[in-house]
Amino acid sequence: MALVLTEEQSMLRDSARGLISDKAPVSHLRHLRDSKDRIGFSKELWHAFAEMGFAGLLVPEEFGGSGLGYVEAGVVMEEIGRTLMPSPFLATSVVAASALNHGGNAAQKSEYLPKIASGSLLATLAIDEGAKHRPLQTSLQAVRAGNGFKLSGAKALVVDGHVADLLIVAARTAGSAGEREGLTLFLVDPKTKGVAIERTIMVDAHNAARIEFANVEVTADSVLGEVDQAAFLLDGVLDIGRGAVAAEMVGLSEEVFNRTVEYLKSRKQFGKLIGEFQALQHRAAELYVDIEITRAATMKALQALDADVAKAAAAVAVAKARAGTTATRAVQEGVQMHGGMGMTDQFDIGFFMKRARVCEELFGDANYHTEQLARARGY
């Protein structure tokens, strides 16, 4: 498989870029932030996403979706990264749709997937509990009660948590924190008694929530996949999310870089364009190389996911680790090279820095994934 976009993928990119750059430039995010928008995204844009087939991009055709792959999901994520558009696409269309698609039984798939494809259902995965992404440390308890389970515990950084119609909750039905055995995924209606949702306004002005579960009763039918055996399913779903976030970070990095290079070509000091200074030229060139390498690694990971989700872990770890360090470097150089302007809220560059910081924490940061690779290679 060549590491370049096919013609169809390029067309998909162009149509995503057309819609997003037209309807959701960075000013769109700024407006949502400043108006303290209640839902934190545009319903109108989400409907447009559904109409273009993006909401159900990963949903199989038999359930009303487009039946496309992770490379295509990455194409859309990259465009989202360029303008920082707040969208349910990541949580609903990528992560939740993949969880249902890979883990759901026939009834669950036919109940939820068509609604995701039509844009009428928002869903999200509730995984993190502590300050850092440590999926195996999951300790939210699910104890058997009658025919079902009772959930107790708390989740953090639940993307779109306050607007989701369906929560996919990682819980522990056996074993203890750190063990692979004993994890179970549950489909939970957020309106169920005992669910308390606090929207957490984050540094990047994107949606996130903390959710507490106090003896929340769910039926046995709400188990996604098999009881105690969710680790394998979670590995795949999280890797899909990681690949998608890496793609978002590639788009973000490249946009920040392009804006910075344009600034180097227009800002004058000491009677020269600052882009004439070799100190800045070399740093810009290094960053360019970094972004190109990370783009290739991310494409490689998305292709690996399309080939076989279960065998993509190493490629995904490389991509997410690279995306983290590259985006961090891109936004830091972006702010620094814009000088005082880069520090102002009026200028867009700071939005990129803030979003990059959140993307870095989403589904594991560069250190986490670098360590995963070391383990996989046996040292």
Next chain:
Amino acid sequence: MSDTETAELETFRNETRAWLEANCPPEMRKPATSDADVFWGGRNAKFSSEPQRVWFERMRDKGWTVPDWPKEYGGGGLSAAEHKVLRAEMARIGARPPLSSFGIWMLGPALLKYGNDAQKKEHLPKIAAGEIRWCQGYSEPNAGSDLASLQTRAESDGDDFIINGQKIWTSYANYADWIFCLVRTDSAAKKHDGISFILFDMTSKGVSTKPILLISGYSPFCETFFDNVRVPKSHVVGTVNRGWDVAKYLLQHERAMISGMGERGVGRPLGQIAADTVGTDGQGRLDDVMLRGEIARFDVDEAALAACAERAVDLAKAGQAHPAFSSAMKYYGTELNKRRHEILMSAGGVDALEWESERSGQGAKPRAWLRTKANSIEGGTSEVMLGIVAKRILDLPGA
């Protein structure tokens, strides 16, 4: 790719795999560990072992010393897709390249693009067959990063040029049969416009070489002197005074070659090599957390660079590659290779310091470590590469 093409490629893969299994001697299926393991060809070439000879001759007879060159010039005539399959199949069994040669890596591509028919017929088959070993006369004592300021003169004398001057860092000039050389044919023109690209025999009267001892204790480079060397004008490749075009084209290939020099992804993972000397903790992790982190970061970057190298080939095939991208790869690949050897030295500790013992293979580790320091200098320094990226790709002003 159509179904028929896919099926044909699969047939090619199966045939290639079977042929390699049958024809690549087991001794040639592990990485070269010393200079003697590498076969460079040439008039005075000697094989260091029987398997080396057998492997070279079998590959030569198939045209697979230069798999993607046209058959009429001794190549294999493979398509880009077939070449990729052959490389993958060779990598699968760890097969060594049968022939190492600046003729293959550098001069050949330039001749295929800029050479005339007579030059191609004369030189390419001898490169493919390993009969002539070439060296590169580019750098001069006062023309390093600023290569175009070179001063070696070629003065017209009837049908010949008379060449006078000095080159430096000429790799293996003392073993080479012929040289491809940049000379100044018009000293009045602007520096890029008076250069010609010319070929001549190193046994010509007036050519002499002197090896340069490096910090590694080896002498892979020479000073090369030209004292009234007479060369026919027909040996100029391309147009007289337009040699810079040829030089630049060739440099792209040289940079691609150098960026690929690191032993990427072959053999044991670096972390396991380090475990031999550093040891592991109860959970099997390297017993040096900082070194472990350094190695893991290296592994991430190495895997990402491998993806980028693959993508660069695919972009070129799709006609979407930027011609200066090889400078980006050269910069990153060489810096990464230096990092690799810093890690190996750190992991090796005291064991990696021995210089002359049998145990250390005559100091293989420290010598290899020191050798890598040249990677980011030869073929254009990292700083020059970054300058090229800034100017030609990013279009920054005044670069």
